[in-house]
Amino acid sequence: MEQGFGFAHFISQCDAVGKCVLALLLILSVASWYLIVTKAVANIGARTRANAFLKQFWDANSLQEMHSALTTGSDDNAFSDLARQALSVSNGNQRGAEKLLAAGGMAEYLTRVLRNGIDQEAAKVEYGLTVLASAGSAAPFVGLFGTVWGIYHALVQIGMSGQGTLDKVAGPVGEALIMTAVGLAVAIPAVLAYNALTRRNRIWLAQLDNFAHDLYALITVGDKKS
Numbered sequence: 001m002e003q004g005f006g007f008a009h010f011i012s013q014c015d016a017v018g019k020c021v022l023a024l025l026l027i028l029s030v031a032s033w034y035l036i037v038t039k040a041v042a043n044i045g046a047r048t049r050a051n052a053f054l055k056q057f058w059d060a061n062s063l064q065e066m067h068s069a070l071t072t073g074s075d076d077n078a079f080s081d082l083a084r085q086a087l088s089v090s091n092g093n094q095r096g097a098e099k100l101l102a103a104g105g106m107a108e109y110l111t112r113v114l115r116n117g118i119d120q121e122a123a124k125v126e127y128g129l130t131v132l133a134s135a136g137s138a139a140p141f142v143g144l145f146g147t148v149w150g151i152y153h154a155l156v157q158i159g160m161s162g163q164g165t166l167d168k169v170a171g172p173v174g175e176a177l178i179m180t181a182v183g184l185a186v187a188i189p190a191v192l193a194y195n196a197l198t199r200r201n202r203i204w205l206a207q208l209d210n211f212a213h214d215l216y217a218l219i220t221v222g223d224k225k226s
Helices: 007-013 016-059 063-072 078-090 097-104 106-125 129-161 166-176 178-225
Strands: none
Touching (some): 016 063, 016 178, 063 078, 078 106, 078 178, 106 178, 166 178
């Protein structure tokens, strides 16, 4: 009777090492897709809220009006948080602001607040990128290890059976290559997502940095005029 080959047959013939390799690839795949989906949804929402806030900000008649709107509003995005912190500094609402202002001046204090806000956002948007980078770089080698182990395991079984013809070798060896394919299937989406998220974060932080410069100019120039 002809023996059937395929992924199911390969799984049934795997030993503990092969199943551990498959489990590891499955974990990497689930973690990668979880981060891909959640970050995609979060980034779309963040961009929508940021665009709405920036329109509201530049349509405001004064910084004081914007500060009142931010105090009573519940905007949740990096741009509104940065504006809220900066305008709080200019209005003297930060705890301990008087001592810091006296020591280094309002401009220096405002610069530190803006820079800290950008750094906090940078740390926030980089969450999960290490997992994607690890999956993208390690999954092919994990799959290759599974293939090598599967070929070794298959050749040992064939040698013990004494049937070393091509039709007896090709099936088990071909099945072992499934591990490499699984590794690539895990790695490719992770690498593409990592590159896309890295580019998005670079653009996002550059826009936030530009907004911080605008805030600094508006607040310091406004203070000089007043």
